[in-house]
Amino acid sequence: MKDIMQLPFFKDFDGYSPKYHFFRNSLLGQVHDSIPWDGLVACLPEERTGRGALSWFGGKGMFALMFLKSYLNVSDRQLLERYNTDWSLQYFCGKVLAENQQIKDMTILTRIRAYLEKHCEWENFQEVLINHWKQDVNNSHVLLMDATCYESFIRFPTDVKLLWESCVWVFEKQLFSVCGEMGMARPRSKYREQKIAQMGYSRKRRNSFKETLRRRKALVYLLGKGIGQLQQILDRFQGAGLGLADFARFAVVKKVHQQQEFLLDNPPSALKDRIVSLHKPYLRPIVRGKENRPVEFGAKAHVLQVDGLAFIDKLDFNAFNECTRLKLSVAKHKRFFGPAKQLGADRIYATNKNRSFCTDHKIFTCFPKKGPRKHGKSEKILRSEISRQRATVMEGVFGTHKESYGLSKIRVKGEKREKLMIFFGIMAANAVKIAKRRAEKESPPDQKAA
Structure with missing residues (x-):
């Protein structure tokens, strides 16, 4: 060293x-x-x-x-x-x-x-970077905002897969190993028969609704029985040598069993905080409504953009309505860059409350016209330019983050760790833009002309 x-x-x-x-x-x-x-x-x-x-x-x-x-x-x-x-x-x-x-x-x-x-928290890191980079921001009066989902690296979740993973963890990784260490016989269960049935179910390319429902009911019953048997052994031998991570995973498995048992008799919309991954229990389904990908599994981010630089306003694994963030986003922009004079956002932000707020604070928006008032030619041109910037530059930044800075599928495990990876990916893209911008300013005039 x-x-x-x-x-x-x-x-x-x-x-x-x-x-x-x-x-x-x-x-x-x-x-x-x-x-x-x-x-x-x-x-x-x-x-x-x-x-x-x-x-x-x-x-x-x-x-x-x-x-x-x-x-x-x-x-x-x-x-x-x-x-x-x-x-x-x-x-x-x-x-x-x-x-x-x-x-x-x-x-x-x-x-x-x-x-x-x-x-530390990523919010503190971002504040340091904003205060350092705001001297390189030119059009600080223009604020663009939109939301996106940075997906996590998991297999596409289904109820059968989630239940079977929980059964494998309870029986093979915990119950059988604990019984072997204690020198006691394994409790009776239908795990071997259900393993053969699961292999047959997985081999089929398509399974009917009745077959899937039958498989879910069988796995819910098997998982409940395994949880009870494992809990009895843990109570008898005072933990049986399980670590903190195993007890945390056991709590997740119990919650999965409760939720899946609830879903047998109730629609999915009636269940809140649904677990979709045993290894990443903090993930939630984010309904985006897109044609190619209606549901995404990852962190939803509300991103602000000022002069091409993207900053995170809110980052959460639970779904939220981004239109309610407009007032807070304008306040954050004013704190770091001064008051916003022009605002670009899609139609979901164009609520009556947001329109009134922007009118009271004299913020020109690209929202569709509402009411009998007609806009002049200059206003139409400005509205069209803000809409174009939001639709091209803002959406392009999301694609750049996901394809060039490792945010297409985030592989790390842990709620805070995934947020940190998203933060560093976005800030790395900003650092490259700042570096190129400073290099262009420092380059000689003849090189700029060339």
């Missing part, structure tokens, strides 16, 4: 390092300079000093790795492999490895995410 060199510096092992000069003039180096590292590190507790093994990365290094993961759109393993062989990534993180060193701990990013989610 003593051979690791820390930035800022302009020297390598043999003196002057041209590599660092090349890094500073590259796009990655410009992205590095656009991020307020000191402000982000100030949101974390002070680093511990004293005896013990040295950590690979400090506060800046942890944030830099999160930005790099979104910027490069790679997995944790791929990022560490590139870090070990790419000196530009090492300069970006402020840690240059010696020639005979490499990071072999492939779980380091998981521990970094756990540390960040434990000690």
Whole structure:
């Protein structure tokens, strides 16, 4: 660890390092300079000093790795492999490895995410970035807003799959293993017969409604029996060696059984906070109403855009009506960028309350005309331009986040961790825009003309 060199510096092992000069003039180096590292590190507790093994990365290094993961759109393993062989990534993180060193701990990013989610909220990080970037915002009087869903990486949920996963966890991963450790006979159940029936059900390309209903009833009965048997053993042997994570999963399985038993006699609309994934119980169905994807499973985000930069207004795994966020969004915009004079949003925001609010605060909107009043030619042109910007730039930003910054399917597990990944993906896209914008301003006039 003593051979690791820390930035800022302009020297390598043999003196002057041209590599660092090349890094500073590259796009990655410009992205590095656009991020307020000191402000982000100030949101974390002070680093511990004293005896013990040295950590690979400090506060800046942890944030830099999160930005790099979104910027490069790679997995944790791929990022560490590139870090070990790419000196530009090492300069970006402020840690240059010696020639005979490499990071072999492939779980380091998981521990970094756990540390960040434990000690701070993404709202604090975003406030630091907004205060640093608002000097680069030109058209701060124009506010665009829209909502989207950043999907989580799960298999498409069905009741049969969810019930069978719960049965497998109760019987194979807990009940049978606990009985083996205690040296006691397994309690009687129909698990083996139901496993054969489940295999036959899964092999069919299509199953009728009656077959699916019959399978659900059988699995609900089997899961209830397994939960009772496992609970008796836990009460008898005082936990039987289960950890906190196992008890948390057991509570989720019990709730799944209650919900699925309720759904046998009631419509799905009567059930609130429906669990759709055993490994990610915080996910909820988000009904979007799109033709190709009517329901999505992930976090719903209400995003504000100012001069091409996107910021998160609200991020929640429960569905919410984004039109109720207009007043709060305008207040947030005023706090950071000043009062909004022009506002672009789709028709769902055009409620009477929002129209009255915008009229009282003299905010020009792109909402469809309502009433006998006619608009002049200049107003029609301005309304058309705001609508075009919202429909093209705003929607294009969502596509860029999902395709280029790793937000199409979020693979990390944990409610706060998924929110952090969404945050770093959006902020990495903003950092690239800021870097390009600053580079364009600093470039000579002849290069701009070219």
